[in-house]
Amino acid sequence: MRFPLLALLLLWYNNTAMTDTTVRVRIAPSPTGDPHVGTAYIGLFNYAFAHHHGGAFLLRLEDTDRERYKESSAHAILEALTWLGINPDEGPEIGGPVGPYIQSERLAIYREFAEQLVQAGHAYHCFCSRERLAEMREAQEAAKEAVKYDRFCLCTMHEEERRQRVRDGEPYVIRMKMPDAGATSWTDLVRDAVSFENALIDDQVLLKADGYPTYHLANVVDDHLMGITQVIRAEEWISSTPKHLVLYQMFGWEPPQFAHLPLLRNPDRSKISKRHSHTSLHWYRDEGILPQALLNFLALLGWSHPEEKEVFTLEELVERFTFERFNQSGPVFDLEKLRWLNGVYIRALAPDELYAAVEPFLQRAGLVQAHPEPEERAFAKQCVVLEQEKVRTLAEFADLVAFMFNPNFTYEDEAVKKWLRPAPEHVRPAFYQMIEHIEPLPEEALTAEKYEEITRTIAEALGVGAGKVIHPTRVAMSGRTKGPSLFHMMEVLGKQEVLYRFNRTIDVTRGGEE
């Protein structure tokens, strides 16, 4: 009697654990350029964690740096996330209960909270010029001291004097007053205990002279106001975390949990950058990497599937996600493995899905029109399917199938030398016989099997191996020595096209064409 009750209780517990609606996480990209692969990486795991717990995944734009701000960037980031399929539940353009989700629209909030800190004696106005700060740093460096603000404005004048200078309209920043003693520590979700001595930490600027907040202030204020429960971000933020924790303390707010994920690396192991790696998501999209392959690949960096699987879906990542599966060292982004994985995904695509993904690439190459007729599209689809097995990126298709669209393709030198000029004795007769066999047959009869049958019959009649006919025929059809399965290729080309290509190639063997 007691057992079923226990089971029921367990079930209830599991259910509530799976739909912990209090979980709220976020990514906070800065719109300063192309959508970054690091944003996708961090976004992926935020998304996975949120969905694993049935919580919310938000997007907040941290556009507080007017110097680096780029107009087009914000929309591009949103668009890239949509392309990847890791859509936020709340954010700019879709809104949500705790907006606005763009920091430049929240300036009054930051100013108010910064002021509150000054009021409480946790922060102070600073009037030091950039020149003075630069000199100070130089001196500290020369003296091999820690580089840190010397609290000139805090020590040389009283609160009232600083107030007066502000009233006089002097430009100022607001700095937080870090405690001089003690340590700040936290239990990181992927790194366990981390601790910093407060005395070593700088009096960070919270509010800049232009009235914009720095990351540190905006980040803490917004995470609190937006109800963020876990901050899942890159490793590069570890050393700023104590500042953030101290800010939570000063405000009297409960801090979120922190998870610092490994940082993606260039091949030389430095932090990933566009100088050494492809960081723009647009590059991957334009190269013909499938979004699901990119996500799968990113999920393999720093994180591992509990069953050591390499190929798995986003849904499966969501299902199996735990912080324990993280490795702490920064992985090098290995393009070769991504390309392999992408090939795996391409091969798994149904013809319609494949074609839908490839069409833009064919259009860009001028092989398919902007708005193709159904027959054109059907033909193009068959061409693409012909090469599906061997390709690693969608962008490779255009070059591989271009000859299918162009009856007057250029013959490769190597192919010409081997089979056409000079042509082995049997080649021209073989071509003539092929034409003779094909001509009387109706289009419907000319299947790949039929082409194969004809080819082998002719080879036998000429007393040569099948390859001796197959290879020159491939050259006649495509101008190349490599390519898709020959007979399928011929079936797709269709009778008239096949006949044309034989005739044209016969001319070539006679020196007619180049």
Added chain:
RNA sequence: GGGGCGUUGGUCUAUCGGUUAGGACGUCGGCCUUUCAAGCCGAAGAUGACGGGUUCGAUUCCCGUACGCCCUACCA
């Protein structure tokens, strides 16, 4: 200079004290085949950065060293 984080084959990783250190990409070889791929099979490649501990036993735990990375901005 200071602080923090890290360190398993070229690369991504498994191992939660006892394994011939496993898998994947890549490389090389073979098979298949009308070519190129794909697929299948196989091989090479790790003294688990180094040195100390703890332990009957360390890749796994602790300390130190080296090396790498990140931060050290009125950038995020």
